[in-house]
Amino acid sequence: MNNKKTRMDTAADMQVEAQDFAQKSVDQAQKAFEKVTDAAHDNAQVLEAATSAYNSGVVDLHKKAMEFTQKNMEQAFAFSRSLFSVKEFNEAISLQQSFVKEQAEVLKSQATELSEIAVRLSTEAAKPLQDSVKKSFEGFSKSFAA
DSSP: OHHHHHHHHHHHHHHHHHHHHHHHHHHHHHHHHHHHHHHHHHHHHHHHHHHHHHHHHHHHHHHHHHHHHHHHHHHHHHHHHHHHTOOSHHHHHHHHHHHHHHHHHHHHHHHHHHHHHHHHHHHHHHHHHHHHHHHHHHHHHHHHHO
């Protein structure tokens, strides 16, 4: 009978160990899920920040392009008016050369300004992503150091 009781105790102990193991597994799975959920939430915030910065930059770029287009069209109309008022062919050629030279300088300046806006746009849109990656690597470093 003593042998039978020992087997029952052993079976009961195994059942308790199995329950403990199952509970620990569920706890670990829940912690892992919470970490994944937190990471997904953080990633969504990073993406939202990057998108916001990108949208703002694109609006600035679009506004500047429209401003340049308007200025260029105004200059083209002014040139056309001047061209129609010339009396001699040489005067028309001179006017044309001046307009082309001025427009080349204006376009160079405008291209530079648009390029600066595009670089700023790229930098600002990438910053939240860079910060997130940096934060992740710091977190991984701390995890491995511990």
